[in-house]
Amino acid sequence: MMFLAFLSQTIRIAMPYLFASAGGVLSERSGLIGLGLEGYMLSGAFCAALGSYYSHSPWIGLAAGLAGGTVFAALYGLCSVRYKGDQVVVGVAINLLAVGITRFFLRFAFGSSSNSPRVPGFSVAETGSGLLALAHDPMIWMGALAMPVVGWVLYRTPFGLRVRAVGEHPGAALSVGIPVARVRWLAVLLSGAIAGMGGAYLALDQHQFTDQMTAGRGFIALAAIIFGRWDPPRVGLACLLFAAAETFQIRLQGASAVPAQFVEMIPYVLTIVALAGVVGRAVPPAALGKTDE
Amino acid sequence: MSASAGARRWRAQLEEAVLPAVVALLIAALVGDVLIIVYGQSPGEVYRALLEGTWGNAYGLGQVLYKTTTLTFTGLSVAIGLRAGLFNIGAESQLAAGGFAAGVLGTLLPPGLPALLVLPLFIVAAAIGGGAVGGAAGVLKSKWGAHEVITTIMLNFIVLALLNYLTVAHFKVFDTLHTADVRSGALPRLSALIPPFHGSAANMVLFLALAVVAVAWWYLFRSRAGYELRAVGLQPGAAEYGGVNVPGVWWRAMLISGAVAGIGGLNFVLGYKHYYEDGFSTGAGFLGIAVALVGRNNPVGVVLAALLFGTLSQGGLAVNALVPKQMVDVLQAVVIIAVVTSVPEVRRVLRSARRRGGPEA
Numbered sequence: 100m101m102f103l104a105f106l107s108q109t110i111r112i113a114m115p116y117l118f119a120s121a122g123g124v125l126s127e128r129s130g131l132i133g134l135g136l137e138g139y140m141l142s143g144a145f146c147a148a149l150g151s152y153y154s155h156s157p158w159i160g161l162a163a164g165l166a167g168g169t170v171f172a173a174l175y176g177l178c179s180v181r182y183k184g185d186q187v188v189v190g191v192a193i194n195l196l197a198v199g200i201t202r203f204f205l206r207f208a209f210g211s212s213s214n215s216p217r218v219p220g221f222s223v224a225e226t227g228s229g230l231l232a233l234a235h236d237p238m239i240w241m242g243a244l245a246m247p248v249v250g251w252v253l254y255r256t257p258f259g260l261r262v263r264a265v266g267e268h269p270g271a272a273l274s275v276g277i278p279v280a281r282v283r284w285l286a287v288l289l290s291g292a293i294a295g296m297g298g299a300y301l302a303l304d305q306h307q308f309t310d311q312m313t314a315g316r317g318f319i320a321l322a323a324i325i326f327g328r329w330d331p332p333r334v335g336l337a338c339l340l341f342a343a344a345e346t347f348q349i350r351l352q353g354a355s356a357v358p359a360q361f362v363e364m365i366p367y368v369l370t371i372v373a374l375a376g377v378v379g380r381a382v383p384p385a386a387l388g389k390t391d392e
Numbered sequence: 393m394s395a396s397a398g399a400r401r402w403r404a405q406l407e408e409a410v411l412p413a414v415v416a417l418l419i420a421a422l423v424g425d426v427l428i429i430v431y432g433q434s435p436g437e438v439y440r441a442l443l444e445g446t447w448g449n450a451y452g453l454g455q456v457l458y459k460t461t462t463l464t465f466t467g468l469s470v471a472i473g474l475r476a477g478l479f480n481i482g483a484e485s486q487l488a489a490g491g492f493a494a495g496v497l498g499t500l501l502p503p504g505l506p507a508l509l510v511l512p513l514f515i516v517a518a519a520i521g522g523g524a525v526g527g528a529a530g531v532l533k534s535k536w537g538a539h540e541v542i543t544t545i546m547l548n549f550i551v552l553a554l555l556n557y558l559t560v561a562h563f564k565v566f567d568t569l570h571t572a573d574v575r576s577g578a579l580p581r582l583s584a585l586i587p588p589f590h591g592s593a594a595n596m597v598l599f600l601a602l603a604v605v606a607v608a609w610w611y612l613f614r615s616r617a618g619y620e621l622r623a624v625g626l627q628p629g630a631a632e633y634g635g636v637n638v639p640g641v642w643w644r645a646m647l648i649s650g651a652v653a654g655i656g657g658l659n660f661v662l663g664y665k666h667y668y669e670d671g672f673s674t675g676a677g678f679l680g681i682a683v684a685l686v687g688r689n690n691p692v693g694v695v696l697a698a699l700l701f702g703t704l705s706q707g708g709l710a711v712n713a714l715v716p717k718q719m720v721d722v723l724q725a726v727v728i729i730a731v732v733t734s735v736p737e738v739r740r741v742l743r744s745a746r747r748r749g750g751p752e753a
Contacts, residue, residue: 132541174729184733187479187541191681192728199721206716207431318545325542360557367546374538383539 105346107229111304113342114242115140115313118297119320120327120334121245122168122290127329128253129286130266130386134190135175137317138197139291143168143298145201148308149208151218160218161238161299168295169288171197176287179390180280186388194317202310213310220303238300245293246338250331262286266384283390294320322370328381341366404746409688411738413697416686416730420723427722431715438714445710446703452710454582454592458664460695460702461594462487464601465656466680467698468608469526469649471689473540475612476645477625482529482544483653484677485551486522490654492555493521494661495668496563498574505576507662514577514662515600515655522654523647525551530646534639540646548677559670570669578666579658595663602695604652609691611648621645653677679705682728701727 119140123133146167151160175193178184202212209215221236233239253259264272265282273279294317301316302308319341327334348362373381425435446452466483473480480486497517501510525547532538563571582594612618623631624641632638660672679701686700687693704724708717 134541178729178733182733183736184729187481188681188685188732189729191481191678192725192732195678196722196725196729199718199723199725202718203427203716203722206718212716315549318549321542322546358557358561360553363553364550367549370546371532371538371543371550374542375532375536376538388541 103230105350107233108349109339109343109346110233110239111229112345113338114239114300114304115297115316116320116323116338116342117242117335118245118300119294119317120323120338121249121331122293122297123320123324124246124249124329124331124334125253125262125286125293126172126290127324127387128266128384129262129283130269130384130388130390131175131179131283131287131290132186132190132388133290133321133324134187135171135193135317136290136294136320137313137315138190138193139168139171139294140298140301140313140317141194141197141201141311142171143295144302144312145204145298145308146295147299148215148218148302149204151220151303152215155219157219157221157303160220160303161296164299164302165292165295168291168293168298170291172287172291172294175291176284180283180287183390186390198311201308205308205310215308217306218302218308220306222304222306236304238296238303241296242300245296246331246335249293253331258282258285263384266386269386269389319366322366325370325381325383326366326373328373329384404742407742408739409690409693411742412731412734413686415734415738416727419730420726423726424719424723427719428715431719433714438711438719441711441714442707446706450586450588451590451592452706454589454594455706456699456702457582457598458593458595458659458702459705460698461598461601461659461663462656462676463679463683463698463701463705464605464695465659466653466676467683467687467694468605468691469522469653469656470680470684471687471691471694472608472612472621472652473645473649474684474689475625476621476641477628478530478533478642478645478649479541480526480529480544480646480649480653481541481681482525482547482551482650482677483680484673484675485548485555486525486650486653487656487673487677488555489525489551489657490518490522490651491657491661491672492558492668493517493654494657495571495574498577498661498667499563499572501574501576503575507577507579510577511579511662514658518654518657518661519651520654522657523651526650526653527643527647529650530643533646534643556670559668563668564670565667568669569671570665570667573666574662577662579662581663593664595659597659597663600655600658604655605691605695608652612691617644653680679724682724682731685728685731 119136123136126133143164147160147164150163151157171193175189178189179186206212221238222232253262261277261282264277265279269279298313301312323337323341324334327337344362344365348359428435428438446456466487469483470480494514494517497514529540529543529547532543533540559569565572579596583589620636621641623636624638628638661668683694683697683701687697701724704720708720711717
């Protein structure tokens with residue numbers, strides 16, 4: 100029983116990470132840094148709350164969240180693919196923009212500077228361990244499928260092959276006739292859509308939007324991507340690992356000998372360790388961040 | 393002939409440096425117009441309120457100068473990194489670590505020492521605090537090749553969580569999230585010199601910021617080490633061939649970058665509140681990236697850009713009665729996006745115009 104409750108809480112915490120890092124892997128494998136994931140999620144969460152509030156349907160909310168993430172990813176694509184602006188700067192700015200815009204329209208639409216009113220979501224009343232309630236939430240299934248689908252697309256489809264080619268050696272890809280810019284556009288738009296769904300999950304699961312509700316989850320997703328070495332199955336495991344650590348900390352609140360702040364640090368410390376190559380080096384796609392040639 | 397060629401080159405550089413900022417401000421103003429009209433207000437009135445609340449009275453100007461001071465440090469920090477070809481996204485936590493080190497030092501000193509006497513101690517403490525964080529990212533890059541963008545982002549979360557733990561568990565005053573007041577070293581407000589600034593947070597650290605800017609300019613453009621740093625930033629391969637120890641320059645640049653951001657913590661700790669408070673640095677580090685970008689990584693440009701972003705930050709409060717103050721957050725982000733996007737584009741357009749106009753144009 101304890102274990103099942105632990106498991107169901109871990110799954111719920113892992114959901115936003117799984118969505119965001121599934122999108123992020125696509126973007127990063129095409130050579131575009133996923134620094135804006137946090138912004139896509141925040142925009143997705145806000146649009147999902149807005150859509151669900153006005154239509155009384157969580158499905159419309161989900162669609163709106165997907166669109167909200169895509170719009171921000173389109174802005175990122177416009178700045179970095181079309182105009183070749185520096186990806187790191189654009190990514191940081193996308194996140195600042197998402198915080199500002201969602202706050203502005205939170206006041207505009209709901210007259211509040213902290214949260215939206217209650218909106219309809221998918222979740223049903225929790226009983227027992229909560230595992231059964233999870234099975235009734237369609238977004239849990241989508242979240243569970245997101246990473247395997249991205250993995251399948253990357254390794255088993257012509258589009259995935261092109262994404263990987265463009266991310267490793269855009270010059271070579273171009274010379275065999277792959278439209279590099281178009282492949283990157285598609286990858287970044289898809290990454291925004293999937294990460295936007297992660298934001299929608301947050302808003303619909305909590306039945307409201309709250310200011311800055313993503314709270315750094317986009318960066319944890321980025322950490323999972325690096326810790327999982329840009330390989331979907333490993334990235335998925337990294338998401339579950341980070342989520343399990345968080346659940347552990349929540350369950351042991353107060354009783355734990357380890358302060359909560361140190362548990363919070365785990366994903367970030369592991370990522371640095373992976374990058375520094377203490378146990379096998381994490382090597383990014385060769386053309387990551389380089390769209391300025 | 394060579395004099396006029398020099399003047400032409402200088403003018404071309406100036407155009408390439410200033411035009412993107414102008415384009416960006418126009419785009420930001422346009423986006424601002426849209427948001428204001430959506431909210432049902434008149435853009436003219438909102439922009440007038442923004443100017444009046446910032447530059448229109450001494451208190452507002454004092455608040456702008458306070459915010460400008462912190463942004464000068466973080467902007468300079470990012471600019472020094474970028475001159476070496478390194479992207480320091482960690483100014484946020486370096487600023488906090490510097491402030492924390494200064495705050496703790498302040499509680500350890502005996503009370504009543506003259507501020508000028510202990511100021512160097514505080515500068516060293518804040519520089520060590522910020523420099524340790526920046527330097528860690530530098531060593532990770534030089535020794536193990538870990539990319540500084542990712543490590544500085546991750547270090548932001550790690551360091552801020554660590555400082556939160558240290559503050560909450562060991563150093564806070566009961567029922568608050570801040571340390572005890574510094575016992576020595578608090579610096580006077582600017583209003584001690586210029587009384588109309590009364591009530592605003594602007595303080596003597598402003599002059600320290602200008603001094604650090606001057607030193608940074610000298611270091612970057614007049615010292616041998618600064619020359620090597622810029623050479624590594626422009627062409628690491630060529631610099632190495634020329635005998636420069638590239639990894640050595642990398643970690644030193646990150647160390648200096650972190651130290652400069654750390655000293656910025658004094659603006660809050662010694663100049664304003666006289667204690668370290670958890671979360672005081674929120675946002676200033678990321679805006680430092682914007683400041684460095686708009687200031688074109690030039691120390692003087694950084695001061696001007698910090699003034700622009702300081703004005704916008706304070707301007708939010710000035711317009712809050714008419715439109716949500718978050719409009720200003722949006723404008724700041726739009727300025728960043730517009731500048732970074734228009735820099736390559738403006739350069740391309742200008743250069744092709746010059747080519748078409750022939751060598752005389």
